[in-house]
Amino acid sequence: MNCNNYALFVIALAFFTSCSNKGPLAIFTKLTPHEAYAQRLKDAKLDGTAMGSKWFKAADNSLSNALNIKIPYKETGYFSAEKVPSTAFRFDARRGQKLHVVLEKKPADNFDIYIDILQQQADGKTKWLTSADTVGMVLDYEVKADGKYLLRLQPELLRSGEYTLTVTNGPSLEFPVSNSGKPNIGSFWGDGRDNGGRKHEGVDIFAKKLTPAIAAADGTVTNVTENNLGGLVVFMRPANRDYTLYYAHLDKQLVQSGQTVRTGDTLGLVGNTGNARNTPSHLHFGIYTSGGAIDPFPFVNRNVQNAKPVSASLNLLNATARTTAKSTRLFIEPNDQSVSRLTLPVSTALSVEAATGGWYKATLPDGTVGYITSKNVTPASSLRKLTIKQPVALLDAPDTVNAARKSVIEAGKQVDVKGSFGNYYLVSDDANTGWIEAR
Structure with a gap:
């Protein structure tokens, strides 16, 4: 783009950013922040410019060329306005987990980055799930199905800056047994029962007898009853969810059917009724959907791991660098046990886009993107x-x-x-x- 065209583009972009977020499409449907910005580009006829067209292509290409990561994940990167960038990550998630995304920006103001979470479907297409607004830069999402998910970051046009992305996952429900009983999960989903005659459809949480079994979410008690396997049991339906929680082997039931409860309210006391009379006191905790029982562990797993800190030097962000080893592998994940995309000879030039742990996310001159160990990278000074x-x-x-x-x-x-x-x-x-x- 020559200087005159660039100046005209800046003027047009400044004009449309001062206008309403609502284009013609917004009359009929609620747009995500990313879609609203795209619509404003179209309304201002900027999608036909070189930079505008490149922004739309970058959004699509980042999803089709997403790099694989494992949660928790943290990276610090730089978005250069000249490159019209967009980046996306692919990761596995399980139903019941809550994804927690935090994005810090430098500069904090006048540097909007659009954050979207999408699901990768069986046919390879993506389905939008949720977005962050451009103010808070914090996004929480409860995973509704096991599978592969995508997280995309894309800044608005003509804005440059540094960002730090942190993604963690934790439970979407509170733990269903009070900490006063020093609870621990001692049996998991799928463990054998009755000499292999059936599979365990829940988790067993062992705790001192009479420890409070508590509501894992706000909701309504749907049934308080007794059966042969579970003994004294309580069913409750969390608010705005499509499943039912099952509390079994209670020593006492302290709620009634139809009762509204808040997170942390006591539903009963841990015991060993039903077929658990010859075992230590514990709560059998299950989750049932219209399709049957599902694994409750991701819903209540309290072992939340922190992302590794970024140890690679940030001095090379947005810089041209080169490899220093005779052969350096470019991986699809920041993990030397993952699939290698290429083996690069010494002095291969590359651009450092971001740093995660002791790795760089790098782009080769032909557009290939991958992860490379930072110890094999140096600034591209004169050889x-x-x-x-x-x-x-x-x-x-x-x-x-x-x-x-x-x-x-x-x-x-x-x-x-x-x-x-x-x-x-x-x-x-x-x-x-x-x-x-x-x-």
Whole structure:
């Protein structure tokens, strides 16, 4: 984009950002913050500009090329306005977990980043689930089904800045046994019962006899009864949920059917009634849906892990760097046991987009993105001097066919070689940095 076109684009963008968020589409449906911004771009006819078109493509491409991560996860990165960036992460989550997403920004103001959580469906398509507003930068989401999920971050146009993303997961329900009884889960979903005749459809939480069994959410008691397996039992329906909680082996029931309860209210006392009369006191805790019992462990697992701190140097964020080892692997996850995308030779040039743990998220000159150990990366300073023997085009990418020419380096001139990619050198002269063919 030349200077005149860029100036016109800035003026148009400033105009549309001062207007209402509501375009024609918003009359009929509620738009996500990301969609509302996209609609404003379209209303201002900016989607047809080079930068506007690139923003839309980046949003889609980041989802189709999402990198794999494991929760908990933390990264610090930099979004450069010149690159029109968008990034997305793919991860596994289980029903009953609550995802907690926190995004910190520098600068804190005038630097909007859109956060969306999507579900990857069996056919490969994505389904939008929820978004954060652009003010709070905190997003919580209760996972409704086991599967793969996507988290996308994309800044608005013409805004640059640093961000730190932290994603953790924890239980969506409170623990159903009071801490006063020093509870611990001693039997899990799927454990064998009756000499292998059936599978355990819940978790057993062992605690001192008469420890309060408490409501794991706000809701309504739906049934207080007794049966052969569970003994004295209580069923309750959490508010705004599509499942029922089952409390069994109670020594006493302290609520009535139809009673409204709040999180932490005592429903009964832990015991060993029913088929648990010959076992230590415990609460059998189950969750039932219209399709039957489901594993309650993710709903109440209190072992919430913190993300590893970022230990890789942040000095290389948004900088051109190069590899230092004879062979350095680029992985699809920040984990040297994951799948390797490429093995890079020494001095391969790359751009550092973000840091997580002791890893960099890096982009190669051809657009390939992956994770690389930070210990094998150094700034792209001068490797050696190269004297140009005949005039050569300085390109903006290592691609003779499609790259644009930035300038021509005359014969006899010396350049600094800073890295390489394929059959090209990354070089700089007094005025420019770009790519030349290695000859």
